[in-house]
Amino acid sequence: MKTKRFSDEDLMKFADGELDNKELSMDILSKLLEDTPESKILAKRLEVFTSTRNALVNALIGDKK
Numbered sequence: 724m725k726t727k728r729f730s731d732e733d734l735m736k737f738a739d740g741e742l743d744n745k746e747l748s749m750d751i752l753s754k755l756l757e758d759t760p761e762s763k764i765l766a767k768r769l770e771v772f773t774s775t776r777n778a779l780v781n782a783l784i785g786d787k788k
Contacts, residue, residue, distance in 0.1 A: 729754075729765065731772075738772035 729751055736742040737751050754765050 729768075731768070734769050735772045738769060738776055 729747075733742060733744075733747060734751070737748060742748050742751075751765070751769075754762055755769070756762070
């Protein structure tokens with residue numbers, strides 16, 4: 724079976740909750756839930772976008788204590 728590739732743009736939209744394609748979102752989630760080397764690579768790619776997003780949000784909002 725051919726491995727499905729996800730673009731960085733799609734993963735960024737997914738991480739931001741802005742991916743409007745429900746089928747593609749489910750494909751990403753399904754791949755992440757697999758216990759395969761490809762799913763681990765995908766998780767690392769997605770982590771870049773989620774951590775970047777969190778850093779940007781924290782920088783904009785600030786940590787007000």
